Amino acid sequence: MPERSITPLIVVALLLGTIFALRSLNPPSVAPVPVPSAPVLTPDKVPLVTGDEPIAEIFTKAGCSVCHTVPGIPGADGRVGPPLIIRVTGPVRLADPAYQGHAKTVHDYVIESVLDPGLFVVPGYPAGTMPTWYGAKLSALAMEKIASYLERQGGNAAQ
Numbered sequence: 001m002p003e004r005s006i007t008p009l010i011v012v013a014l015l016l017g018t019i020f021a022l023r024s025l026n027p028p029s030v031a032p033v034p035v036p037s038a039p040v041l042t043p044d045k046v047p048l049v050t051g052d053e054p055i056a057e058i059f060t061k062a063g064c065s066v067c068h069t070v071p072g073i074p075g076a077d078g079r080v081g082p083p084l085i086i087r088v089t090g091p092v093r094l095a096d097p098a099y100q101g102h103a104k105t106v107h108d109y110v111i112e113s114v115l116d117p118g119l120f121v122v123p124g125y126p127a128g129t130m131p132t133w134y135g136a137k138l139s140a141l142a143m144e145k146i147a148s149y150l151e152r153q154g155g156n157a158a159q
Helices: 002-025 055-062 086-095 106-115 140-150
Strands: none
Touching (some): 086 140
């Protein structure tokens, strides 16, 4: 008689053990804790800049001031990209042996840098940071105004 009462207990214990083992193999799904990240600049967040805007508004609407310091543009004190003192830095970059672009003038270098930012990455700054779609968000007039403005900007920086 004692064997008959122990057998069901052993079977129940084995079933419970099996169920517990199977549950531990497939733990219940837990929602991941969101990790805050830096905001991502996407084309839909940058309005089309026509070039009809005043120069400060062109830089602001285009988002240049978020990453770059731009002389004469209020609030343009970004540190992600190099300062845009292109009158000083442009000729140095064009003469850099690492420069593989096609621009011959500082003006053209500015336009080329926006349209194809990976062509030359300023030493000391991370590659792949400048969005490649910027050229699609700036009209030709806006690009000309930006290049004309920047080729006149100088300062005391080695970059």
